[in-house]
Amino acid sequence: MNAPTCPSFKAGDFKSGITPIWCPGCGDYHVLLSITKALAALGRPPEDVAVVSGIGCSSRIPAYTNCYGFHGVHGRSLALAAGLKVARPDLTVMVMSGDGDGFSIGGNHFLHACRRNIDMTYIVMDNRVYGMTKGQPSPTTEPDWDSALSPGGTGLSPFHPLVIALASGANFVAREFSGDIKACTNTILEAIRHPGFSFVEILSPCVTFRPDEKEWKQTVHKAIVEPTDDPARAARRIMTDDGMNTGILYRGNRKPYAAHVSDEVGDIKALEEAFAL
Amino acid sequence: MAETEANSVSLAILGSGGAGALTAGGILLEAAGKAGLYGMLTRSVGPQIRGGEAAALVRLARDPVECAAERYDLMIGIDWKNADRLAAEIPLSPEGLIIADPESGPVPEEITASGAPVVEFPLKETAKAIAGGRENMVAAGLAAALTGMDIEAVRQVIRTKLARKGDDAVNSGLACLDAGIKGAEKMPRSYRLKATQQADQERWLITGNEAVGLGAVRGGIRFAAAYPITPATEVLEWLAPALARVGGALVQAEDELSSINMAIGASFGGRASMTATSGPGLALMMEALGLSAASETPVVVVDVMRGGPSTGIPTKSEQSDLNIAVYGFHGDAPHVVVGPLGVADCLFTAQWAVHLAEAMQVPAIVLSDQAIGQARAVIDRPADLSFFANRRVWQGGADQEYARYALTADGISPMALPGTPGGQYTADGLTHSVTGTPSSRMSDQKAQMDKRRDKVEQFDYGTHWAEIEGDGDTVILTWGSTTGAAREAAKRLRARGIDVKLVALRLISPFPAEQLLQAVGDASRILVVEQTHSGQFARHVRAHCELPGKVHPFHREGPRLIGPAEIVTEITDWIKS
Helix, strand or coil: CCCCCCCCCCHHHHECCCCCCCCCCCCHHHHHHHHHHHHHHHCCCHHHEEEEECCCCHHHHHHHECCEEEECCCCCHHHHHHHHHHHCCCCEEEEEEEHHHHHHHCHHHHHHHHHHCCCEEEEEEECCCECCCCCECCCCCCCCCCCCCCCCCCCCCCCCHHHHHHHHCCCEEEEEECCCHHHHHHHHHHHHHCCCEEEEEEECCCCCCCHHHHHHHHHCEECCCCCECCHHHHHHHHHCCCCCEEEEEEECCCCCCCCCCCCCCCCHHHHHHCCEC | CEEEEECEEEEEEECCCCCCHHHHHHHHHHHHHHCCCEEEEEEEECCCCCCCCEEEEEEEECCCCCCCCCCEEEEEECCCCCHHHCHHHCCEEEEEEEEECHHHCCCCHHHHCCCCCEEECCHHHHHHCCCCCCHHHHHHHHHHHHCCCCHHHHHHHHHHHHHHHCHHHHHHHHHHHHHHHHHHCCCCEEEEECCCCCCCCCEEEEEHHHHHHHHHHHHCCCEEEECCCCCCHHHHHHHHHHHHHCCCEEEECCCHHHHHHHHHHHHHCCCCEEEEECHHHHHHHHHHHHHHHHHCCCEEEEEEECECCCCCECCCCCCCCHHHHHHCCCCCCCCEEECCCCHHHHHHHHHHHHHHHHHHCCEEEEEEEHHHHCCEEEEECCCCCCCCCCCCECCCCCCCCCCCCCCCCCCCCCECCCCCCCCCCEEECCCECCCCCECCCHHHHHHHHHHHHHHHHCCCCHHHHEEEECCCCEEEEEEHHHHHHHHHHHHHHHHCCCCEEEEEECEEECCCHHHHHHHHCCCCEEEEEECCCCCHHHHHHHHHCCCCCEEEEEECCCCCCCCHHHHHHHHHHHHHC
16 A cells, blocks of 8 residues: 655745734744744645634734634633544644743643643743733743732742643643744644644743843753653653753653544434433 | 312422432323323422432423422422422412321421321331332322322333342332322322323423433534533533434533633534533633634533522522623624523424524524423424534635635625635634734724624524414513413413413524514513513513513512413403503
């Protein structure tokens, strides 16, 4: 039997003609590029990919791709995507979010998406600030970051997305930096190919409200260890992480969520007969 | 023994949760159905899972039963623990009979106040004398004998129901039943249904919650997302295995925010999708329902209403989610709200709702409630309906330009499903242009809002918007679950020579104003009946049309259900004055 022929795609095949609303220098441009490159490398046509998001700067991505997209309400992208993937297991489902959308208003869905382990890829562009509403602290913001909404800082410990993902049962956990397009592309592609729920945090600077994040290209560093499939080992590594380590942390082998809708319709009459006296 | 003959016989079996009152009631109802009668089993329970108050309320008749009884003939107390809390919902007829177990202590005053005589019978002692015996089966025997039921049918149901527990369980159940039947010989009163011509119809035994689920599946629902909530959970529990059997799937979500979004996501993928909830859950779903309206992604939400506001009375009924279902969206978001008119109609209305949601690509909310959702009834086998999810799907090839939100004559635009080459678009809650591109232009906002309004307002709802019965100068106008009581009231009024027209609305939004005005004609009196404290339905009607003649709202909060007799009194008093 011949292997199916795989049409070759370019990153441009996955981009739409819509001009992003992002600020010049926003890290999300690089993330969009990495996603389109990864999808081209995946080799599935754009119509077989669905990109789902919530609300925020990063959640604008679906319309900037040439895939099917759903720009939903704030914080609920994982739920939209879960329904879509169970209904249409044939699609490649990607979910785009930010640190506010994904970890604050959508925090509960994050835990349960990890637990449920539906085969999809969750990319969170973390810039440690609410950008679209012009600069409020998010769950990943440093405690002393001053802002109009929380003068003098929130005083709260930042949320640790990778720890939560690992503890909640995500099957693939990674962190990348938006400026390293090659690494982002490879990790996204691996995340898509890995069965179950894959989580990739991408440090993506907000040059407008967090100009200090321009320094990230100097402060990020590749983790010098190989990914592990041992959650205990991954947990030990992540607990000593400085937040700027990049690379794939964990590749699990949990069985993905199995229930799905099929095209075959069973016998509805049999359901009705159960009510007959 | 004095025997009373009537058109319907009603009995209540009380026992603290876990005592088996509801099981006994279920056995009696099923046996009645098998013997050719109609009936309904409703329950009144407290919030506790075990040990709280519970009553099985069974009403039997030779004609279809559409509402619970207002007066009970027979009450059997397995025990009276917290029974005072239920007494107001189970008024006894003075010609009634109370059977009390002396071991259970005195009958509460709230119950003896009815004037019905109390006769003692040792339910527990009798059950104890039988190996493996249970007092609820003794109560079933008493009830079956005192209401003239076909005893062989009761035996047959016990054999089937207890079969999985083994021969010993069946034998002790039957022995308890016989002991109850023997005990009935000493009772001073008994009840019989008047003999009438009985139609030889094929019958079903079904709850409103099951009927909603079946209607949805018949309508084409293949995906459901679920978060448990009383009194809607049974819809979801019925759907879980049912969907798996027809190639669909149900996913348990982490909350209602998730369940509604999962359903919308699945629908975006091209599968007719739904969820079921109650008031508090519906409140959480409102934002995403707006997304469904704006992105034109169809979804069906079944709201099995309960007493509100807030946590309210989760186990008891009200119709008070009408306002949130119709008016709870932010922004202007045209959508559909329908209400089933009884247990049997849950099937029809749910199936119709799937059809409406899919045909118009809108959210459709089905307002059922605890009174019909958790009622189990013997009904005629429902007809096969032609409604089926029939979404206008874009079929074009890659050479065709596709605009997801194209402006069309009827406002409905063909939807491309993921996987279709050339149809890629982004569904969006942001105001968008015809292609789906986000836009803040005035012209796009107007064009898309007009389109979404037009598709809902121009749709042909046919004759299904309401059930209309009879003719007369006096109209009873109602909707949803109160229809059963209103229909029975209309029958009684007609029997007294008062011409009454019943108009029961199934379509709540968009409001069928023209059809309603035509249906009421030049009526001089319109009684608007509903189970809400503030008269939500009456205000909704008034907001949309100027009714002729005098309009009198008649409404009350739950949990005591509005019954036929009080509707009859309202009308007769009104006519007299």
